[in-house]
Amino acid sequence: MFGKNFKNRIITVKRLSALVLSFLMVAPALAEKRYISDELWINLRTGPSNEFRIIKTLKSGSHLQFIEESEDGKFTKVTTDQGLEGWVPTRFLQDKPIAFEKLILTQRELDKLKADYNELKSQHSELKKELSQTKQAQSETTEEKQAQAKELEHIKKVSANAINLDKKNQELAKASEELKIKVDTLKAENERLQGSKDLNYILIGGGLILLGIILGLVLPKMSGRKGDGWA
Template identity: 25%
Template sequence: MYKKKLLLVFILFLASLAMISFAAFAADKYITDDLSVYLRRGPGTQYGLIGSLKSGDKVTELETSSDGKYTRIKDDRNRISWVESELLTNSPSLKEQLPALEQQIAILQEKESSATQDKQTLIDDYTSQLTIANQKIAELEKQNNVLQTQTKEQVSQIESLNNQLDERRQSLMLTWFTRGGLVAGIGLILGLILPLVIPRRRKKDRWMS
């Protein structure tokens, strides 16, 4: 009875050790992407087939045969089987990488779309600013044209006033010259007539006395 208990404890100890070794050795592997793999009951072609896995399927590596040609695996259906070691790879399969790649593509597309949108927004801003600048330039040119027209009109008015002033000056000078000539003429006439008139009156007065 004691021997049976000791044997049972030893068996449990070996089972526990095997489970620990199994957990420590377990590693993720992937079926290569270029073919389908048949699962065998043991590490060799002499063992029967128990199923297959598609390329890219993820499996857990449990152990490797002594010659390294076969690997004991566990698939996602919890099947324990053997496959040729060369048909396994450490790199994630395209099937596993596809979601990450799609996510990266989506992120890049979003960044590209955002960059394109930012670029378009910047172009729209520059276009708007250019339009406003062109409108201001057109308004300034219009105001400049109005000012030039007003300046020309004012210059024309000033020239007209100067001409009128010159004409008035000439007319005034002509008037003064004319009046001066008349006064001089009248004075000359009076200067010639008065000496003739005044002596005669004096002579008459003398005769009458």
């Protein structure tokens, strides 16, 4: 947004500068005027000769609007700033302002140029301000992008670590499952061996009991036979 406004302001300044220059060049040609020469007073008459009635006495430097000249060129029909229409001697007129009038016009032009300059200066100041704001916004955007890049890099590292941890967890889960199978196998083998040991104990105990019974039956008989022999 700031970049677009900045360009629009530059275009506006250029157009205003061109307009001021065009006005200064075209303004003198907008109206064809005549000026009283450096004489003290001249008479504005109702007709193109000194025989006609005087309407008003005009001071040197007065602004007059040219209308036409008489056939002999000695008088010129003009209109004053107050709207009075009449004839004045052509010899007292000139198409350029007198020195004092030139000074006034020059001062007016100077004042206008100063006003235009101040306006351009103000716009230039605003443009500089907007440019500074734009640069600051761009700097903040750059810093934000750098922060986002760092955060993205951190997320990538965390994601990589998470993937590695998940892989390790899967490996540990697999190893744990294998250990569980081995433990179950060992338990089953131990139970089998324990069962075989108990069976051996039973067989041995049964054998000893059977041997005791046999000895209990055989030994008395053997003792009886020995007694008969001695008698």
